[in-house]
Amino acid sequence: MKISIGSDHAGYNYKEKIKKHLIEKGYEVIDHGTNSTESVDYPDFIRPTAQDVADNISEKAIGVCGSGVGVSIVANKVKGVRAALVFNEEMAKLSVEHNNANFLALGEKFVKEENLFRIIDTWLSSHFEGGRHQRRVEKIELTASPDIKG
Secondary structure, three states: OEEEEEEOHHHHHHHHHHHHHHHHOOOEEEEOOOOOOOOOOOHHHHHHHHHHHHOOOOOEEEEEEOOOHHHHHHHOOOOOOOEEEOOOHHHHHHHHHOOOOOEEEEEOOOOOHHHHHHHHHHHHHOOOOOOHHHHHHHHHHHOOOOOOOO
């Protein structure tokens, strides 16, 4: 599975740890940066990360900033992306099972490092339940913004 990843400066440290973890687990990772803790604007890195999912370049994506809020807002502007801001394993599981989330938004300031990989592994191993949730996901797609090309 191919996973795209991106962050701003406030999420850079987690992005690097996540990238290493994913590669060790056998995933192919597309890294859209940033590449340091020098201040940057998160949309410049998150939009192309999310666009990879919309364009079927990657199956899923992960974005990290300080709170996760900015990442989730930007990612959810891209048609076909369902970004979930997650703080624990249960949220990670439900975001996929109920919402078919294909973009995981994380906040480096709010997710404890000892929980980071469990959240990611739970998210990646969860499966969409369909059924009544399918109808809801279809309604989300009807309200999505037009494609945003970076």
